Amino acid sequence: TPRVFSGIQPSGGLTLGNYLGAMTRFVDWQERDIETIFCMVDLHAITVWQEPEALRRQTRELAAGFIASGLDPARSILFNQSQVPEHTQLAWIFNCVARMGWMQRMTQWKDKAGKNSQNASLGLFAYPALMAADILVYHATHVPVGEDQKQHVELTRDIAAKFNHDYGVDFFPETEPVIEGAATRVMSLRDGSRKMSKSDPSDMSRINLTDDADTIANKIRKARTDPEPLPSDAEGLAERPEARNLVNIYAALAGTDVAGVLADHGGQPFSVFKPALAELSVEKLAPISSEMARLMEQPDEIDAILSKGAEKARVIAAPVLKRTYEIVGMVGA
Ligand code: TYM
Numbered sequence: 001t002p003r004v005f006s007g008i009q010p011s012g013g014l015t016l017g018n019y020l021g022a023m024t025r026f027v028d029w030q031e032r033d034i035e036t037i038f039c040m041v042d043l044h045a046i047t048v049w050q051e052p053e054a055l056r057r058q059t060r061e062l063a064a065g066f067i068a069s070g071l072d073p074a075r076s077i078l079f080n081q082s083q084v085p086e087h088t089q090l091a092w093i094f095n096c097v098a099r100m101g102w103m104q105r106m107t108q109w110k111d112k113a114g115k116n117s118q119n120a121s122l123g124l125f126a127y128p129a130l131m132a133a134d135i136l137v138y139h140a141t142h143v144p145v146g147e148d149q150k151q152h153v154e155l156t157r158d159i160a161a162k163f164n165h166d167y168g169v170d171f172f173p174e175t176e177p178v179i180e181g182a183a184t185r186v187m188s189l190r191d192g193s194r195k196m197s198k199s200d201p202s203d204m205s206r207i208n209l210t211d212d213a214d215t216i217a218n219k220i221r222k223a224r225t226d227p228e229p230l231p232s233d234a235e236g237l238a239e240r241p242e243a244r245n246l247v248n249i250y251a252a253l254a255g256t257d258v259a260g261v262l263a264d265h266g267g268q269p270f271s272v273f274k275p276a277l278a279e280l281s282v283e284k285l286a287p288i289s290s291e292m293a294r295l296m297e298q299p300d301e302i303d304a305i306l307s308k309g310a311e312k313a314r315v316i317a318a319p320v321l322k323r324t325y326e327i328v329g330m331v332g333a
Pocket of ligand 1: 005006017019021041130131134144145183186195197
């Protein structure tokens with residue numbers, strides 16, 4: 001039976017990239033009545049420095065973002081990673097299965113560690129093994145993510161396969177990355193060759209779910225573009241990364257595709273298209289940000305939802321970890 005798992009780091013506010021590339025996809029899976037498990041991955045967040053108070057606030061804000069986006073704690077398991085210790089326990093086993101060379105090939109490691117990799121945390125290096133544990137401790141089969149996480153989900157398959165092979169078992173399933181929708185890679189508003197990211201130093205590069213209407217409109221107005229009007233078909237976007245990005249965003253927000261957007265807006269200059277995009281963005285995002293703000297007034301309720309979610313998650317994770325320990329040869333498992 002299919003089981004869906006995914007996670008988001010509470011390492012900053014939620015961006016439009018997270019929302020379109022991940023959150024709206026998560027809601028889709030939940031609506032299909034498939035078992036869905038979603039996690040605030042605080043242990044991943046601390047692979048780079050996080051102020052403790054900020055981490056606490058961002059974790060709650062992320063939970064509020066999940067709920068405000070339509071994830072229902074009664075239908076999906078929503079929880080915080082550090083509240084389910086089985087993730088870290090399985091991650092250790094996977095640290096011993098995965099190879100250094102595999103980790104070194106990860107493009108996110110290369111990007112984040114940069115030239116000064118000797119100074120990166122050991123956790124940042126081992127990050128994909130923890131991610132594999134997140135997924136496999138639930139025997140999850142489908143992992144909805146944006147394009148930037150594809151390599152990590154593929155590594156999860158390699159770790160599962162090597163574990164099964166080394167121990168001569170058929171225990172961990174093959175996991176599929178699911179990368180769907182019109183906005184699997186939302187780009188920076190300042191640079192069409194970089195992805196929109198919560199860690200970009202320029203706030204103008206991204207739309208945050210908590211931005212107010214004026215801020216959203218201003219960021220879209222100032223978004224970098226070329227001077228040409230929109231083309232009439234998708235081919236006309238081939239060499240125009242900034243234009244393509246704005247069209248993709250529009251398509252994802254409107255629930256249509258690129259062809260649909262260009263059928264309505266092809267030929268328009270950006271002075272016409274940008275205000276339309278700003279209006280659509282505000283229409284879709286304002287209800288979410290006001291619901292997030294409302295939920296954040298009751299942090300105790302958020303904490304209660306996360307604790308309940310963690311209990312439900314452990315019911316699934318604990319037996320998988322126990323069986324893993326038995327397979328590996330741990331006395332007392
Ligand atoms: P994170 O926190 O960077 O991003 C969360 C999700 O949002 C997607 N995403 C984007 N999609 C489209 N355009 C963008 N600009 C964009 N930016 C982010 C990401 O692809 C992701 O789906 N390692 C993961 C978190 C994680 C995880 C897991 C995911 C930990 N364990 C297990 C799946 C399964 C991460 O850092 O995502």
